[in-house]
Amino acid sequence: MTEYSIPTVKQLTENTENDNHKFNVVSLFAGGGGSSTGYRMSGGKVLAINEFIPEAVATYQANWKSTKIIDGDIKAVTPEQILEEIGKKKGELDLLDGSPPCSAFSTAGTRDKGWGKTKKYSDSEQTDVEDLFFEYIRILRGVMPKVFIAENVAGLAKGVAKGYLNKIIRELGDSGYHVECKILDSKWLGVPQSRTRVIFIGIRNDIYDPKTKGLLHPKPNTKMVSLSEAFKGLVFNELDAKETDISSYAIYTELVKMRPGDESKKYFQLKKSAPNLVSKCITASSGASSIACPRHWDNRAFTVSEVKRIMSIPDDYILTGTYQQKIERLGRMVTPFMYRAVCDNLLRLGIL
Numbered sequence: 001m002t003e004y005s006i007p008t009v010k011q012l013t014e015n016t017e018n019d020n021h022k023f024n025v026v027s028l029f030a031g032g033g034g035s036s037t038g039y040r041m042s043g044g045k046v047l048a049i050n051e052f053i054p055e056a057v058a059t060y061q062a063n064w065k066s067t068k069i070i071d072g073d074i075k076a077v078t079p080e081q082i083l084e085e086i087g088k089k090k091g092e093l094d095l096l097d098g099s100p101p102c103s104a105f106s107t108a109g110t111r112d113k114g115w116g117k118t119k120k121y122s123d124s125e126q127t128d129v130e131d132l133f134f135e136y137i138r139i140l141r142g143v144m145p146k147v148f149i150a151e152n153v154a155g156l157a158k159g160v161a162k163g164y165l166n167k168i169i170r171e172l173g174d175s176g177y178h179v180e181c182k183i184l185d186s187k188w189l190g191v192p193q194s195r196t197r198v199i200f201i202g203i204r205n206d207i208y209d210p211k212t213k214g215l216l217h218p219k220p221n222t223k224m225v226s227l228s229e230a231f232k233g234l235v236f237n238e239l240d241a242k243e244t245d246i247s248s249y250a251i252y253t254e255l256v257k258m259r260p261g262d263e264s265k266k267y268f269q270l271k272k273s274a275p276n277l278v279s280k281c282i283t284a285s286s287g288a289s290s291i292a293c294p295r296h297w298d299n300r301a302f303t304v305s306e307v308k309r310i311m312s313i314p315d316d317y318i319l320t321g322t323y324q325q326k327i328e329r330l331g332r333m334v335t336p337f338m339y340r341a342v343c344d345n346l347l348r349l350g351i352l
Contacts, residue, residue, distance in 0.1 A: 004229050006314050009318075012040040021045035023352045025044050025045065026048050028139060029132070031060075032059040032330070034313070035097050036049065036067070036097075037313065037317070038335070042340045042344050043343075048086050049067055049069055050069075052071065052073050057069060057071055075135055078142065079139050090143060095148065096145040096149075098149075098150040100132040100136055136150060137172060146352075147201070149339070154198055156198050172200060180213075180214070180216045180217065184197060184342075186337065188224070189221060189341040191338060192230040192310055197338070212349050215349060216346065226278065227276075230309040240305070243303065244300040244301040244302065246295070251292050254266055255270065258270075268292060269294075271293070273297055275297060284332045286302075311333060
């Protein structure tokens with residue numbers, strides 16, 4: 001197995017900010033920059049993003065200083081505004097990225113019972129979260145990039161949510177694109193974490209080659225990266241010990257009884273990680289000490305540095321805010337290595 005190696009922010013900046021990039025990107029619902037990092041790993045330059053959570057914007061700015069940020073609610077953003085910001089005409093952008101907030105489709109929540117209601121999202125609130133994908137489609141139709149890549153949680157493809165999935169696919173297709181949709185798991189794409197996501201890939205009809213039908217998504221690797229491989233070289237310090245201490249919470253009593261690799265029968269989603277396996281999915285709530293979620297085999301929470309490795313985020317990636325806010329930023333990101341694999345495949349096919 002080759003060494004688990006994540007390029008640094010400095011390396012990615014040097015590789016994509018000097019007009020030697022392979023393609024350009026605009027990212028909507030960019031969060032703290034997970035997908036943007038993946039595009040840069042594949043040789044892309046992110047021209048502009050949209051994000052409305054202040055702490056996510058602060059995190060993004062701290063790492064990618066040259067990217068233009070269109071701050072605010074996506075509902076107030078127009079395609080014309082984006083094109084003006086990046087200095088391009090309709091149809092000239094290479095790739096439009098989008099990861100609409102997806103809590104309404106999560107398999108861990110109430111799903112359709114919460115549709116259409118105001119929900120707390122990070123440091124703010126949003127109404128009709130499940131409709132934000134159609135805001136993405138509105139922008140897509142006004143910008144008309146050569147390619148689009150969008151993602152959502154795997155729960156979108158299950159139960160009554162399938163109706164939304166089918167509607168999304170129809171609307172994307174009606175926008176002038178050949179669309180393919182597939183569930184990918186990060187653990188088969190070089191990430192030490194089981195993290196399933198629905199990945200939509202669209203190629204504009206005028207450049208679509210039927211020979212690439214069914215080939216748009218990357219093939220899975222045959223081996224996974226274990227947590228022990230991913231954590232190699234990390235140092236556990238005093239601040240880490242303080243931030244990851246969960247000994248005063250009820251889940252700790254349960255956790256110490258479990259063996260590495262076990263899942264609790266008492267607390268839903270409490271999982272004791274094992275060094276020879278991948279992590280279960282890191283979520284936005286994983287930074288809360290009392291929450292049942294994947295935990296370290298040393299009966300503690302994961303450190304920020306460990307979660308970066310679990311997410312395939314660079315070690316030098318700056319995260320603003322408290323420990324909980326940092327983990328939340330990471331838990332809301334898409335895994336860069338997954339997006340690197342998606343784009344590398346599109347480059348191989350000659351699409352980007």
